[in-house]
Amino acid sequence: MLCLRGAARWFGRHRVFSGLDFDVPTGTRLLVTGGNGSGKTTLLRCLAGTLSLTSGAALVDGHPAGSPAARRALGVCLNPEQGLYGSLSGRDNLLLAARLRLPAAAARRMVARVEDEFEIGPFARVPVQRCSAGMRARVTIARSLLADPAALVLDEPGRSLDERARNLLWAALDRRPQLACVVVSHQSEDQSRCGRTLTFPVRR
Template sequence: MLHLRGASRWFGRHRVFSGLDLDVPAGTRLLVAGGNGSGKTTLLRCLAGSLSLTSGIALVDGHSAGSPAARRALGVCLNPEQGLYGRLSGHENLLLAARLRLPDATARRAVSQVEDEFGIGPFAKVPTQRCSAGMRARLTIARSLLADPTALVLDEPSRSLDEQARSLLWDALDRRPQLACVMVSHESEDRYRCERTLLFPVRR
């Protein structure tokens, strides 16, 4: 599960959020909604451990966000079209990521599974710098699921996906009903498929 208590994040004198308490149990999908600049992505980065809280605590499966144990438990997709090695193929990117967290034989099976789930086969051997934004989005979302995480954070995963790819994304999530998932999205289907919503106001 994902857990925040008294969570606050400031940038200088600018308050992004403060005193936030949040529990996302296993099997729960939480949509984070709000206007541009309201702090949605900042919240995801704090859960992922790539940005520290100003005060309060953030836990992933009982481990401090950003710790090695928390990183093992959490799948992260904060830039659905970025974060890939452009000269490597999609398959090579996935295999490299999998080998950082899994034994080689297990890594290969995990890559094969997510390639099938997201229909990556037709462009698996293409350098990612030559892939479309939608293809790169499929790859980065698939990468977040490689190590069978118990929790997942996704930042606008559907933004560059066509209808077929959005369907593949939700099929993949449905096959993992125990995931605790926090998603930022403006897509109506994503709102419909999430059981809970956290609304972030714009702070000026």
């Protein structure tokens, strides 16, 4: 479902990673760990198609990363506390994103579903600029699951979440056992939730 072949990314003369090959099949979770600045977020951006590889290929469900077909198949959360419209409520942010992929009635049903999963209801109508970092993170993570993507990339999803919210996150992923997930995390407890681990830096 998620695939890298001979992947390399350089910034000028700085090599982030090279010769990277892996597959994340349907139903598999890959945990990516490593120190700050080691290239973990760069890897996710290449899978999401917001950053191009220097060489090699990144595929989502067989489609080049960043292509329309790949974007439809992939849920993305790279900045759990950011990327929302501050003047809009959490619900309106979710509805706006859902309507980009779904008809109106289906969008409302999907938003209601993820609001329930992440217990967003109590603050759903509050402008997100007035919400805590943890509240905003719940909304952005929930947004990545709209339209039932086949694959998911999450960058430090639990960094602003309390224990209750982290449990809600993993419960939501458990309800979607078919997802192919790549999760960047520094939290050791997340390793037990993932079947495989990739440690950065990867330089060959």
